[in-house]
Amino acid sequence: MGGLSGLLSQIFQGIRQVKAYGMEGHEEKRAGKAIDKVRSLNVKAVRVSNMTTPVNEVLIGLILMGVIIYGGTQAAAGTMTPGQLGAFLAAFIMAYEPMKKLSRLTSGLQMGLGAASRVFEMMDIVPAIASVDGAQVLSTRTPEITFENVEFQYEEADIKALKNINFTAKSGSVTALVGPSGGGKSTIINLIPRFYDALAGSIRIDGVDIRHYTLASLRGHIALVSQDITIFDESVAENIAYSRPGASFEEIEAAAKALLPMISSVRCRRGMTRFWAKTA
Numbered sequence: 001m002g003g004l005s006g007l008l009s010q011i012f013q014g015i016r017q018v019k020a021y022g023m024e025g026h027e028e029k030r031a032g033k034a035i036d037k038v039r040s041l042n043v044k045a046v047r048v049s050n051m052t053t054p055v056n057e058v059l060i061g062l063i064l065m066g067v068i069i070y071g072g073t074q075a076a077a078g079t080m081t082p083g084q085l086g087a088f089l090a091a092f093i094m095a096y097e098p099m100k101k102l103s104r105l106t107s108g109l110q111m112g113l114g115a116a117s118r119v120f121e122m123m124d125i126v127p128a129i130a131s132v133d134g135a136q137v138l139s140t141r142t143p144e145i146t147f148e149n150v151e152f153q154y155e156e157a158d159i160k161a162l163k164n165i166n167f168t169a170k171s172g173s174v175t176a177l178v179g180p181s182g183g184g185k186s187t188i189i190n191l192i193p194r195f196y197d198a199l200a201g202s203i204r205i206d207g208v209d210i211r212h213y214t215l216a217s218l219r220g221h222i223a224l225v226s227q228d229i230t231i232f233d234e235s236v237a238e239n240i241a242y243s244r245p246g247a248s249f250e251e252i253e254a255a256a257k258a259l260l261p262m263i264s265s266v267r268c269r270r271g272m273t274r275f276w277a278k279t280a
Contacts, residue, residue: 002118003034004034004035004037004038007030007031008031011030045111049106052106053100060100067088068089072085129196129197132211135213136208136212136213136214137213138205138213138214139217140205142172144168144170145169145203145205146203146204146207147165147167148203148204149166149200149201150165150166150188150200150201151200152184152187152191152196161187162188162191162198164201186227189224193218193219193224194210194211194215194218197211237249237252240259241255
């Protein structure tokens with residue numbers, strides 16, 4: 001089920017690419033194979049689960065017959081009274097139903113253990129990026145960001161995304177990174193809130209390496225406007241105040257008004273501009 005869910009998520013998230021390249025048939029086959037596999041496993045699980053019931057019934061019947069024969073011989077020999085035999089049989093019969101329910105628990109338990117193992121595997125992952133011991137709280141309101149000989153390479157990449165990057169983004173000014181696609185602009189931005197850590201060099205805010213600040217205070221001073229637009233399934237006001245859950249309505253309204261000049265400067269379709277202006 002986990003594999004099927006992952007496959008369907010990939011297909012739906014990349015639906016534009018699937019349609020653009022005419023790969024609907026290919027994806028239907030891939031999804032069909034995964035669905036058939038889940039179906040066959042479910043049928044197998046039901047078959048095995050249902051087989052346990054008649055097998056248990058036969059075994060219990062044989063055991064009960066053996067108890068009656070043995071108890072009857074003991075009662076006839078005088079080593080056991082008929083009342084004791086009847087009490088034992090009554091207790092045995094009362095315990096039969098709970099024992100039968102335990103036999104049905106196996107299939108559900110196996111499914112739960114399989115899912116739990118993946119959940120605990122993720123929960124046991126130790127974050128590679130964390131606040132160091134003794135990290136200080138970033139409290140500046142006029143930060144100056146300096147990149148000094150910064151290098152970075154993604155894990156599966158053959159070449160470095162960044163090499164010997166040096167620049168200073170001065171406080172109170174606008175710093176623009178201009179370059180071709182894949183030039184490392186987004187990587188530079190992702191290094192500032194420490195989504196990744198630089199492999200070499202240092203990134204400093206007011207002369208202090210960002211790794212010496214707590215993650216919470218560092219990211220609390222950053223307003224990120226990503227190129228990947230994300231709108232949460234909440235109200236417009238809650239989306240605007242996403243980073244400040246306790247923001248008042250007046251603060252949300254002020255933030256929305258501050259967005260309008262930015263929105264009007266973005267070149268986009270006229271209908272989209274009207275939509276954003278209206279929601280803001």
